[in-house]
Amino acid sequence: MKKTRQILFIVLLLAGSFKGLQAQVDGHFTQYYAYPLWINPAFTGIIDGDFRIGGNYRKQWPGSNAPLVSQGLTADIVLPKNFAVGLMVFNQKTGDGGYQYSSGYLSLSYQVQLAPYKMLSAGFQLGLLNRRIDISKYQFGDQFNPVSGFDPSLPSNEPFSNQSATSTDGSIGLLYFDGDPNKSVNPFVGISLYHPAEPDNHFLSTGESNRIPARYSVHGGLRVKMSRMVDLIPNIIYTRQGNASETAAGVGLDLNIDAGKDLVAGVMYRLNDAVAPNIGLHLNGLTIGFSYDVNISQYRTAATANGGYELSISFTKPRKIPDTRFVCPRL
Numbered sequence: 001m002k003k004t005r006q007i008l009f010i011v012l013l014l015a016g017s018f019k020g021l022q023a024q025v026d027g028h029f030t031q032y033y034a035y036p037l038w039i040n041p042a043f044t045g046i047i048d049g050d051f052r053i054g055g056n057y058r059k060q061w062p063g064s065n066a067p068l069v070s071q072g073l074t075a076d077i078v079l080p081k082n083f084a085v086g087l088m089v090f091n092q093k094t095g096d097g098g099y100q101y102s103s104g105y106l107s108l109s110y111q112v113q114l115a116p117y118k119m120l121s122a123g124f125q126l127g128l129l130n131r132r133i134d135i136s137k138y139q140f141g142d143q144f145n146p147v148s149g150f151d152p153s154l155p156s157n158e159p160f161s162n163q164s165a166t167s168t169d170g171s172i173g174l175l176y177f178d179g180d181p182n183k184s185v186n187p188f189v190g191i192s193l194y195h196p197a198e199p200d201n202h203f204l205s206t207g208e209s210n211r212i213p214a215r216y217s218v219h220g221g222l223r224v225k226m227s228r229m230v231d232l233i234p235n236i237i238y239t240r241q242g243n244a245s246e247t248a249a250g251v252g253l254d255l256n257i258d259a260g261k262d263l264v265a266g267v268m269y270r271l272n273d274a275v276a277p278n279i280g281l282h283l284n285g286l287t288i289g290f291s292y293d294v295n296i297s298q299y300r301t302a303a304t305a306n307g308g309y310e311l312s313i314s315f316t317k318p319r320k321i322p323d324t325r326f327v328c329p330r331l
Contacts (some may be wrong), residue, residue, distance in 0.1 A: 052075065119178075
């Protein structure tokens with residue numbers, strides 16, 4: 001029964017992929033600012049260095065039989081004349097290999113200086129997304145024999161035309177921040193739209209479209225200088241895709257221990273879903289973060305009380321001449 005609940009939980013989350021429903025299909029990260037090109041292409045090149053590389057690894061419901069694993073890699077580099085380019089790769093799959101969602105994008109951004117230290121960044125991405133399913137990993141109603149139970153030799157009678165679908169895709173976004181080092185409070189705010197053309201990415205042979213719903217996000221926060229050594233970073237993000245939405249708010253603490261050495265800690269709350277404490281270190285351009293989601297949603301019984309852990313690692317090459325402008329926060 002325990003395994004059945006876990007499988008049912010996974011299938012319900014992926015139902016929008018199979019039935020053309022306007023449900024959320026994109027993954028998410030708790031340490032979303034550690035994977036910035038996933039929430040806004042305008043973050044491309046918004047770094048206090050020459051280039052940045054990083055990765056996130058997330059395992060959701062780690063104690064279940066079919067955990068959901070998300071992996072993300074990102075890289076961006078600052079170019080002359082306020083341009084920047086980047087690359088983002090994402091992969092998500094169930095632990096049993098029955099479902100996989102992959103995507104890759106190239107990013108380009110341009111920054112405009114509105115006033116001293118006040119910056120507006122505009123970015124866009126172009127790339128491909130692919131979804132794959134392994135029908136042999138699933139059990140369908142027509143494959144159950146009332147006497148012997150599940151019989152994989154019986155036809156599923158599901159109208160699948162293929163088990164892999166690839167589509168072209170993209171995103172656009174804007175980001176504003178005030179980097180005045182003489183201020184004790186520096187705001188930042190952004191908006192982004194992913195899958196603006198809602199690409200048709202279908203498995204079924206019934207002729208109905210199976211479009212990826214557009215995903216838009218509004219996010220922002222403040223960097224508040226509490227003292228010479230301590231910054232507080234309250235932040236919030238709202239994301240909607242199809243008929244699914246997510247609201248998350250949190251606060252981070254950036255404690256300067258020594259030159260180039262910071263302790264990073266905080267907590268994130270996702271409305272009606274999870275509470276996630278996080279901790280990390282920043283060592284001369286290298287940032288390592290760890291977080292764990294404590295599940296408080298209505299699905300906690302089906303997920304056997306498991307949340308999810310996440311690890312992020314990034315490296316930013318410092319500039320030879322330091323930039324005094326504020327750069328949006330890391331978690």
